[in-house]
Amino acid sequence: MLMRFPSQLIEARLIKRYKRFLADVELAGGEVVTAHCANPGAMLGLTTPGSRVWLSRSANAKRKLPLSWELIEVDLGGGPTLVGINTSSPNGAVAAAIESGLIPELSGYASLRREVRYADNSRIDILLEDPARPPCYVEIKNVHLMRQAGLAEFPDSVTARGAKHLRALAQTASGGARAVMVYFIQRGDAERFALAQDIDPTYARGFTEATAAGVEALAIASTVTLDGLAPPRGVPVQPPGPNDGAH
Numbered sequence: 001m002l003m004r005f006p007s008q009l010i011e012a013r014l015i016k017r018y019k020r021f022l023a024d025v026e027l028a029g030g031e032v033v034t035a036h037c038a039n040p041g042a043m044l045g046l047t048t049p050g051s052r053v054w055l056s057r058s059a060n061a062k063r064k065l066p067l068s069w070e071l072i073e074v075d076l077g078g079g080p081t082l083v084g085i086n087t088s089s090p091n092g093a094v095a096a097a098i099e100s101g102l103i104p105e106l107s108g109y110a111s112l113r114r115e116v117r118y119a120d121n122s123r124i125d126i127l128l129e130d131p132a133r134p135p136c137y138v139e140i141k142n143v144h145l146m147r148q149a150g151l152a153e154f155p156d157s158v159t160a161r162g163a164k165h166l167r168a169l170a171q172t173a174s175g176g177a178r179a180v181m182v183y184f185i186q187r188g189d190a191e192r193f194a195l196a197q198d199i200d201p202t203y204a205r206g207f208t209e210a211t212a213a214g215v216e217a218l219a220i221a222s223t224v225t226l227d228g229l230a231p232p233r234g235v236p237v238q239p240p241g242p243n244d245g246a247h
Contacts, residue, residue, distance in 0.1 A: 001225075001227055001228045001229070001230060001231075002093055002096055002097055002100075002102070002222060002228065002229045002230060002231045002232065003089065003092060003093045003096055003228045003229040004227055004228035005056055005070065005226075005227065005228050006056065006059070007056060007057055007059075009054035009055060009056055009070060009071065009226055010027065010054065010055045010056075010057065010067070011028060011052065011053070011054055011055075012025035012026055012027050012028070012033075012035075012052075012053050012054070012055055013025060013026045013050055013051070013052065013053065014047070014048070014049055014050065014051045014052075014053045014072065015032065015049060016047070016049060017037055017043065017047045017069075020037070020039075020040055021036060021037050021038070021039075021040070022034055022035075022036070022037060022065075023035045023036075023037045023053075023069050025053060025055065025067075025069070033067060034065060034067075035055050035065060035067040035068060035069045036065040036067065036068045036069065037068075037069045037085070038068060038069070038085075038086045038087055038088050039069075039085050039086065039087050039142075040087070041087070041155065041156045041157050041159075042156045042157035043085060043144075043156065044145055044147070044156045045074065045145070045146065045147065046072050046074065046083060046085055046144060051072050051073060051074070052072070052073040053069060053070075053071060053072045053073070054069075054070050054071040054072075054082075054226065055067040055068060055069055055070060056068050056070050068086065069085060069086070070084065070085065070086050070089075071083065071084055071085065071224060071226070072085055074146075076146060076148075076149045076189070077149060078149055078189060081187055081188060081189045081224075082187070082188075082224040082225065082226070083144050083186060083187040083224060084144065084186030084187070084222075084224045084229065085144060085186070087142040089142070089186065089229065090140050090141075090142045090184035090186065091114065091125050091126075091140050093184065093222065093229050093232070094125075094126065094138070094140050094182055094184055094220075094232075095112060095114060095126055097220070097231065097232055098112060098126070098128070098138075099112060100231075102231050102232060103182075103218070103220065103232070103234075105180070105216070105218055105234075106128060106136065106138065106180065106182075106218075108130065108133075109128035109129060109130045109133065109136060110129060110130040110131065111128070111129045111130070112126060112127070112128055112129075113126070113127045113129070114126055114127075118137060118168070118172065119168035119171055119172060120168060120171075122164070122165065122168045124137045124138065124139060124168075125138055125139055125140045126138035126140070133178075134176060134177050134178050135177050135178065136177070136178040136179075136180060137169060137172050137177055137178065137179045137180070138180045138181075138182055139165050139168075139169055139179075139180070139181050139182065140182045140184055141154055141155075141162065141181065141182070141183050141184065142184055142186065143183045143184060143185040143186065143190075143193065143219070144156070144185070144186050144187060145196060146187065146189070146190065149189070150189065150190065150191035150192060151190075151191070151192055151193075151194060152183075152185045152187065152190040152192070152193045152194075152219070152221065152235070153193070153194055153195065153196040153199075154183055154193070154195060154196060155196060155199060155200050155203060156196065156199065157199065157200070158199065158200045158202070158203075159200060159203055160202075162200075162203055162206075163200075163202055163203050163206040165181075166181070166203070166206040166207060166209070166210040166215070167206065167210070169181060169210055169215045170209060170210040170213035170214075170215055171213075173210075173213050173214035173215050174213050174214065178216070179210075179214065179215045179216065180215070180216045180217075180218060181207075181210070181215060181216070181217045181218070182218045182219075182220065183217070183218070183219040183220070183237070184220055184222070184232070185219060185220065185221040185222065185235065186222060186224055186229070187221065187223075187224060188221060188222070188223030188224060188230070190219075190221040190235055191235060192219075192235050192236050192237075192238060193219035193235050193236070193237050193238065194237075194238040194240075195207055195238075195240050197240055197241060204240045205240075207240060208239070208240050211239070217237050218234065218237070219234065219235045219236070219237045220232035220233065220234050220235065221233055221234075221235050
C-alpha cells in the first residue's frame, strides 16, 4: 500500500455537500453529522445524494469537525469504483511513490524536499535535487473528474491558481531546471488523462504554453481502497486539441 488511512474509515450516506468545505452525511445508525470536505473544486459527478461515502476521524479532540470525507463510491457503468476526494492526499502519496522508486521518470535524485519557495513567491510541492543533475521542480494536482468511462480530466472548475502554477513551472524550465506537472488520479478506473478544455480553456492554453517551454506532464492513477491508496501506475496524457481549449 502506498498510503494508508490513519484509522479505519466510517461508512455513511451523503446527504449534501455545501459551502465547498462542508458535507452532511448520515451514519449507519441514522445520526446526521457534518463532515469536513477537503476539496475546493466543483466535484462534478461526486456529490450525488444517497451515495456511499467513507469518513476518517481526526485524533485531535479539539477539532470542530472531527470527521473528514475521504472517499465516495461511483459507477460509470463498469462497476462500483472508490474515488478519493481529499485533495491533501496526493502530495504525500507522490512523495512516497518517488522515494519508493515507483515513478521511474522521477527516480535517481539524492534528496527530496517538500513545500520549497521558488519563482514568484510560490511554493513547489516537491523539489528533487542531486549534485549530478539540474534540480527538478514537481507540482502536483489532484484529479478525480471523470465524465466518460476511463478518461480522467483536470480541472473540474476554473482554476486561476492552477494557471499561475503552470506559468511558474514554465519560468523554471526556461531557466534550465527540470519542471514536471504530476496529475495524481485518485481512482483506479482511469485509462487515460486529458485537460477539461471546456471547463477552463485558459488553463488548457497555459498547459500548451508551459509544455512548449519545456514543462513535462505526467499522469499517474492509484486504485483507492478502504485501507488507502495502492501503488500508482502511469496513464497516457492527451494534449489539448488544436483550438487550445476553446469549444
